[in-house]
Amino acid sequence: MHNYDFKTYIKADFGINFKNKKMNFLFFLRNKKFRLLYIFRLSSKLQRSEKKNIFFKTIRKILATYYNSLQHDFCCELPQATEIGKGLNLPHPYGIIINHNTVIGDNCTILHFVTFGNNVNKGNDNLPVIGNNVVFGAGAKIIGPCNIGNNVKIGANAVVVTDIKDNCIAAGVPAKILK
Known part of the structure; x- marks a missing residue:
């Protein structure tokens, strides 16, 4: 930052x-x-x-x-070392878990029970990198290594394990691009 x-x-x-x-x-x-x-x-x-x-x-x-x-x-983990851009929106900040090495851009909305973590089989440093203006639906799981572009919407309870390009909507388990 x-x-x-x-x-x-x-x-x-x-x-x-x-x-x-x-x-x-x-x-x-x-x-x-x-x-x-x-x-x-x-x-x-x-x-x-x-x-x-x-x-x-x-x-x-x-x-x-x-x-x-x-x-x-x-009941959340929002480590002080996490790089989070300005305009962080937490409508209901309950149950949010963020790995301290995750990078989150500006103007992101994170709903309750969202998790940002890593796949330990791919290494402890392979974490998500989140762009600007991203909305995470309730219960979404973002498992790195993955990059999420700008202006993206992630559906409720989606499990993101791959990259999501700019201006997309993704949902499902595992998350697929809908639009």
Whole structure:
């Protein structure tokens, strides 16, 4: 992720998830999904930070502990090291599992119980690479190595094990291109 600008990312995430709401501290306190996104972006920024002093190490540990409790509440795994572009839309962030080496582009929508992983028979580093403006239906499984292009829609409960080109709709087990 080049030039990770926290404010730009959090504004894009907020705008896509909470269109008509006003971002403020009270909203942060009341909305657990916003806290999950905010703490994910903040911990990702701090993890990429070059600062190694005791203050930043302490803040990172406190945030990591709080972030882990949020993940536990949503029964999801959204590792701080994951490269996810701006405009991440999580309408229902329950049960989402993302391998920490997966790369996800801008403006992606991930519904509940979606998994991004790898086929261990093909190596631990062979993970999915996701383009921009991709929508993942509920329960979809994306098993790398595979590349998913831009402007793609993956159907509910689809199992993607091969590449999907730009501007396609895919569904089924295993996923096939429908359009």
